[in-house]
Amino acid sequence: MNQPPLVALVGNPNAGKSALFNALTGARQKVGNYPGVTVERHSGRMALPDGRPIELVDLPGTYSLDPSSPDEAVTRDVVTGSQAGERLPAAIIVVVDASNLDNHLRFALQLIGLGRPVVVALNMIDLARRDGLEIDAGRLSAALGVPVVETVAVRKRGIDELKAAVAALVGDGAAPAGTAQPPVPADIVALQRRARAISAEATLSESTGRRISHRIDKVTLHPVLGPIILAVLMFVMFQAVFAWSETPIGWIEDGMQWLAEATTATLPEGFIRSLLVEGVIAGVGAVVAFLPQILILFFFILLLEASGYMVRAAFLMDRLMARVGLSGRAFIPLLSSFACAVPGIMATRTIEDPKDRLTTILIAPLMTCSARLPVYTLIIAAFIPNRAVGPGIGLQGLVLFILYIAGIIGALVVALILRSTVTKGGGGGFLMEMPKYQWPRLRDVLIGLWQRAMIFLKRAGSIIAVTTVILWLLASFPVAPGGEKQSEYSFAGRIATGIETVVSPIGFNHEISMALLPAMAAREVAVAAIATVYAIDAGDEAQMTMALEDRLQGKWSLPTALAFLAWFIFAPQCISTIAVTRRETNGWKWPLFMVSYLFVVAYLAAGATYWTATALGL
Amino acid sequence: MSASSSPLRLDELPLRRAAHILSIDWGRLAASEARRLRELGFDEGVRIEALHRGGLFSRDPIAIRVGRMTVAIRRAVAAAVSVNPAP
Numbered sequence: 001m002n003q004p005p006l007v008a009l010v011g012n013p014n015a016g017k018s019a020l021f022n023a024l025t026g027a028r029q030k031v032g033n034y035p036g037v038t039v040e041r042h043s044g045r046m047a048l049p050d051g052r053p054i055e056l057v058d059l060p061g062t063y064s065l066d067p068s069s070p071d072e073a074v075t076r077d078v079v080t081g082s083q084a085g086e087r088l089p090a091a092i093i094v095v096v097d098a099s100n101l102d103n104h105l106r107f108a109l110q111l112i113g114l115g116r117p118v119v120v121a122l123n124m125i126d127l128a129r130r131d132g133l134e135i136d137a138g139r140l141s142a143a144l145g146v147p148v149v150e151t152v153a154v155r156k157r158g159i160d161e162l163k164a165a166v167a168a169l170v171g172d173g174a175a176p177a178g179t180a181q182p183p184v185p186a187d188i189v190a191l192q193r194r195a196r197a198i199s200a201e202a203t204l205s206e207s208t209g210r211r212i213s214h215r216i217d218k219v220t221l222h223p224v225l226g227p228i229i230l231a232v233l234m235f236v237m238f239q240a241v242f243a244w245s246e247t248p249i250g251w252i253e254d255g256m257q258w259l260a261e262a263t264t265a266t267l268p269e270g271f272i273r274s275l276l277v278e279g280v281i282a283g284v285g286a287v288v289a290f291l292p293q294i295l296i297l298f299f300f301i302l303l304l305e306a307s308g309y310m311v312r313a314a315f316l317m318d319r320l321m322a323r324v325g326l327s328g329r330a331f332i333p334l335l336s337s338f339a340c341a342v343p344g345i346m347a348t349r350t351i352e353d354p355k356d357r358l359t360t361i362l363i364a365p366l367m368t369c370s371a372r373l374p375v376y377t378l379i380i381a382a383f384i385p386n387r388a389v390g391p392g393i394g395l396q397g398l399v400l401f402i403l404y405i406a407g408i409i410g411a412l413v414v415a416l417i418l419r420s421t422v423t424k425g426g427g428g429g430f431l432m433e434m435p436k437y438q439w440p441r442l443r444d445v446l447i448g449l450w451q452r453a454m455i456f457l458k459r460a461g462s463i464i465a466v467t468t469v470i471l472w473l474l475a476s477f478p479v480a481p482g483g484e485k486q487s488e489y490s491f492a493g494r495i496a497t498g499i500e501t502v503v504s505p506i507g508f509n510h511e512i513s514m515a516l517l518p519a520m521a522a523r524e525v526a527v528a529a530i531a532t533v534y535a536i537d538a539g540d541e542a543q544m545t546m547a548l549e550d551r552l553q554g555k556w557s558l559p560t561a562l563a564f565l566a567w568f569i570f571a572p573q574c575i576s577t578i579a580v581t582r583r584e585t586n587g588w589k590w591p592l593f594m595v596s597y598l599f600v601v602a603y604l605a606a607g608a609t610y611w612t613a614t615a616l617g618l
Numbered sequence: 619m620s621a622s623s624s625p626l627r628l629d630e631l632p633l634r635r636a637a638h639i640l641s642i643d644w645g646r647l648a649a650s651e652a653r654r655l656r657e658l659g660f661d662e663g664v665r666i667e668a669l670h671r672g673g674l675f676s677r678d679p680i681a682i683r684v685g686r687m688t689v690a691i692r693r694a695v696a697a698a699v700s701v702n703p704a705p
Contacts, residue, residue, distance in 0.1 A: 063657040068654075099686055100686050102685045188657065189656060189661060196685075214683075218670075221669075318678065352650050353650075429648070429695060430691065433658060433690075434689065
């Protein structure tokens with residue numbers, strides 16, 4: 001008991017709500033889940049001017065109280081007090097974009113109409129002034145009948161005033177007195193007209209000067225320049241993932257090696273030491289080493305989202321997507337899937353058409369997720385020479401780029417086939433607000449990045465560590481008698497021999513067969529699995545200290561390595577992806593379909609690569 | 619230019635030509651599309667302007683300025699909106 005009062009932060013998408021949430025709570029945030037629905041609950045602690053604590057909850061951005069998605073339904077249910085597991089908010093902060101009052105006030109009016117204590121945060125007031133808008137907060141407050149505070153969340157202006165207004169609303173924690181509210185029209189068109197009237201009344205002056213966003217759009221949405229800029233941005237992003245991560249990966253690997261040596265020196269020779277050094281440290285270390293790359297990728301995605309460019313990318317991609325029966329809206333979930341298919345599939349909820357959405361879910365796993373990056377990185381580092389093929393373009397980066405493109409083209413082809421067969425019908429629309437451009441705030445990006453890093457490390461720390469250890473046990477027992485190879489003789493070796501009969505036609509060897517099964521738990525485990533297998537076989541110290549890619553070079557042929565890369569473009573999904581697909585499609589039918597088609601495509605792609613490469617004499 | 623004040627469909631409106639929404643044929647739109655359009659501020663009398671088109675080879679989608687917002691819509695939806703260009 002004795003929970004602090006709950007205050008809800010509500011507003012339209014693009015009202016600057018998350019930046020305001022960060023400004024109000026700082027880094028003291030928690031990301032959880034609402035029970036029964038796959039909607040994230042973002043909450044944080046905030047101190048009122050008198051020191052009392054408040055729990056602030058950041059609700060999903062919504063256009064109205066009439067929900068069209070699970071996210072929007074959560075927003076409605078929380079503010080009306082009908083969300084299971086959530087107490088009724090003591091007050092509501094409605095965030096409106098000062099330069100878009102016409103539209104945002106409509107939702108504000110709906111929320112005020114609920115009769116709960118409300119304060120309106122007139123956010124991004126600086127951008128409104130930049131665009132030549134002069135707004136009278138006093139008049140707005142009088143017209144709405146609730147307090148209005150001017151804020152600039154990204155510059156932390158108006159934050160103390162907003163906290164003071166919340167303190168006054170929450171009062172001493174007793175049931176808040178309902179204020180007399182003017183009746184709110186139920187009809188959306190009537191509400192909209194009322195909002196426009198209030199907006200006109202509160203706007204003192206309005207210049208018609210061209211806005212900065214429009215000037216930027218002239219370049220970024222230009223029919224020729226726009227797509228070129230998008231392609232260059234994507235290319236720079238993927239080159240950076242490779243180039244910037246080299247140094248920090250080196251640090252992590254050095255740290256892990258130091259840890260392994262220290263453990264070897266401290267513990268007596270035996271089962272525990274072997275388990276820790278060859279199982280846990282080698283396995284988890286191999287995965288954690290890829291954290292820099294994952295963070296760089298997320299860094300770019302967060303920047304593109306925060307700056308407002310992401311929706312422009314969706315706009316530019318709509319034509320292409322329409323050709324395979326999807327909409328530009330699918331671009332954002334698909335781009336998120338480059339980081340991880342799980343948030344990507346969850347982001348498909350913004351697609352209203354059910355068949356569009358299902359198709360997007362089914363092709364999301366074809367986007368190269370960050371978990372596949374470790375696999376690509378390892379194989380590329382081992383088999384593709386590190387030389388320049390042009391100014392600023394390395395061969396390794398180019399191969400990586402080709403792998404990503406192959407995934408994208410595969411996804412488009414699959415979408416086209418699905419849209420004319422299993423997900424036929426339904427007219428995919430594209431209707432989307434394009435927010436103003438904004439300079440992304442490093443702090444907001446870093447908070448987002450921190451949350452991703454934690455989620456990844458928890459995964460590395462749990463699923464991946466457990467799978468690695470189980471694999472180590474299977475690969476270490478029973479102990480091979482003299483003359484036998486441990487990786488052939490062990491339990492894992494025997495299971496892998498079974499798998500090998502299926503995959504040897506496409507060039508996969510024994511170690512790959514052994515890595516395929518745990519890769520289902522999480523893709524990056526394939527690297528850890530290969531590391532574990534070779535660590536066990538290595539035996540002598542000289543081999544142990546060799547980098548994994550150096551050890552691979554002598555053992556795999558180039559066609560095998562290329563086939564392995566091709567397999568991973570389409571590889572059947574990790575368990576988390578299958579689970580989220582089941583949850584999002586309400587059943588086993590679609591996840592099973594997804595896994596089967598991916599398996600077939602991966603097998604054929606790897607086979608074609610292997611046979612072609614062998615025929616070419618590579 | 620006597621034709622300048624005759625109504626046009628939004629998908630035919632030249633780029634950067636100010637106009638006002640004359641009427642919207644809600645019946646032509648799917649229920650979810652109609653609702654989203656209303657939520658994005660499409661209404662009779664609202665100031666509107668076509669800003670950008672999708673690209674070289676296709677005129678889809680269109681970026682529309684409606685009120686103070688910029689919205690991306692496809693031509694099929696835009697065709698349900700009839701506008702009155704400013705003279």
